[in-house]
Amino acid sequence: MPKQNKNPKPLNSLEKSVFVIIMIAEGLLIYNAVINVDFQGFSSKAQFQYLVKLGSIIVAGIALAVFIAASIRTADQWEKAVVLRLGKFKGLKGPGLFFIIPIIDRIDQFIDQRVRVTDFSAEKTLTKDTVPVNVDAVAYWTVWDAEKTALEVEMYIEAVSYACMTGLRDIIGKHELADLLQNREKIAEDLQKSLDEQTSPWGITCQTVGIKDIIIPADLSDAMSKQAQAERERQARIILGTAETEISEKFAKASEHYRDNPVALQLRGMNMLFEGLKEKGSLIIVPSSALESMNLGAVGGLAALAESQMKGKSGPEPSGSAED
Numbered sequence: 561m562p563k564q565n566k567n568p569k570p571l572n573s574l575e576k577s578v579f580v581i582i583m584i585a586e587g588l589l590i591y592n593a594v595i596n597v598d599f600q601g602f603s604s605k606a607q608f609q610y611l612v613k614l615g616s617i618i619v620a621g622i623a624l625a626v627f628i629a630a631s632i633r634t635a636d637q638w639e640k641a642v643v644l645r646l647g648k649f650k651g652l653k654g655p656g657l658f659f660i661i662p663i664i665d666r667i668d669q670f671i672d673q674r675v676r677v678t679d680f681s682a683e684k685t686l687t688k689d690t691v692p693v694n695v696d697a698v699a700y701w702t703v704w705d706a707e708k709t710a711l712e713v714e715m716y717i718e719a720v721s722y723a724c725m726t727g728l729r730d731i732i733g734k735h736e737l738a739d740l741l742q743n744r745e746k747i748a749e750d751l752q753k754s755l756d757e758q759t760s761p762w763g764i765t766c767q768t769v770g771i772k773d774i775i776i777p778a779d780l781s782d783a784m785s786k787q788a789q790a791e792r793e794r795q796a797r798i799i800l801g802t803a804e805t806e807i808s809e810k811f812a813k814a815s816e817h818y819r820d821n822p823v824a825l826q827l828r829g830m831n832m833l834f835e836g837l838k839e840k841g842s843l844i845i846v847p848s849s850a851l852e853s854m855n856l857g858a859v860g861g862l863a864a865l866a867e868s869q870m871k872g873k874s875g876p877e878p879s880g881s882a883e884d
Contacts, residue, residue, distance in 0.1 A: 582625035630662040635670060640706040642668040652706055671706040675767065676717070680724040682732055691737045694775040697748070699724050699755065700768040708763030716762060720755075724769075727754050737776065744771045 635641045635654025643650040645665050653660075653667075660667065681696045701720055703709050713719050731751050732740065740747060748769045755766040 582628060583622070627662055631659050633658055633660055633667065638674045639670045639672055641670050642706070642710040644668050649707075649711060668710065671703055671709055673703045673706065675700055675702045676720075678717075678721050678724055680721060680728060682725060682728045685729050685732045687732055687737045687740060688734060689736045692777065693732065693737065693740065694773075695728060695732060695740075696772040696775075697724070697728055697751070698770050698772055699752075699766055701755075701759065701764055701766045703763055704765050705763030708761070713762045716764065719762065720759060720764060720766075723755060723758050727751055727758070730754075740774055744774075747771065 633641065633653070634657050637655045639654055641653040641658070643653050643660060643665055644667075645661075650665060654670075678699045678701065679696070680699065681694065683694050684692045685695065686692055699720070703716070709716050728751060731747055731754070735743075735747060748771050752766055752769040755769065759766055
């Protein structure tokens with residue numbers, strides 16, 4: 561879980577540079593003051609008084625340098641500085657260079673207004689049908705009102721993270737496992753709306769929520785795999801049965817046509833026999849009833865005779881010449 565740092569920023573390079581410049585200028589002034597003074601004409605008491613005044617100037621100069629350096633602050637382009645004056649909210653400063661009154665004013669925190677990313681998860685959370693699942697998700701959110709964020713919630717980063725985890729557990733408990741697996745986008749959208757309603761009073765908006773992974777127990781995963789395989793086999797058998805039914809219906813219609821037209825039935829049988837004889841080395845077993853009803857015996861003999869004649873014509877002619 562990300563930690564929020566409420567401590568103000570340390571002195572940056574600009575503030576350090578201002579402090580160093582002031583101290584150098586003060587050192588040069590003191591050096592000139594000491595060099596140009598002739599202590600021989602002073603009494604011991606006068607010399608002591610001069611040194612006391614010089615020490616006071618040095619202390620005052622250091623205090624002034626610290627004061628000026630502490631009053632200069634800067635905020636990055638994406639930040640807002642929350643300024644409190646004597647413990648009360650004074651306003652937001654930044655981005656860029658701004659000034660505060662040291663001791664009276666203090667910077668409570670710098671609020672980042674860029675889009676933040678928060679990873680969160682729910683482990684062993686029961687769904688509506690009492691199945692323990694582990695769900696990993698990610699939320700994209702941003703601060704749109706830095707004043708509300710500073711005044712309404714103490715640790716806003718941790719608050720958003722806890723709100724995400726609580727909302728995810730609530731969403732899981734309202735849906736069944738099948739719904740979680742099939743409707744990830746809808747569940748993520750519902751979670752985003754719920755988080756946005758909860759964080760809006762804090763000056764924070766939740767832009768997008770994504771479900772990264774849903775992990776179910778191993779034994780349940782195996783059972784679901786077997787169920788899916790059985791469902792596919794059932795669908796295959798249903799399709800095969802439907803095809804057989806359609807084929808039987810077609811055969812029934814064909815038999816009605818062949819019953820009243822024996823010539824068509826004979827032509828169909830002859831076509832089937834011809835298709836079988838086209839294959840080399842094929843063996844066709846034909847019922848005797850078919851031979852008698854459709855005269856397939858004569859047809860087969862004629863087909864065999866035609867085939868032998870074709871082979872005789874294609875064979876080589878006898879070679880040799882007749883002697884005179």
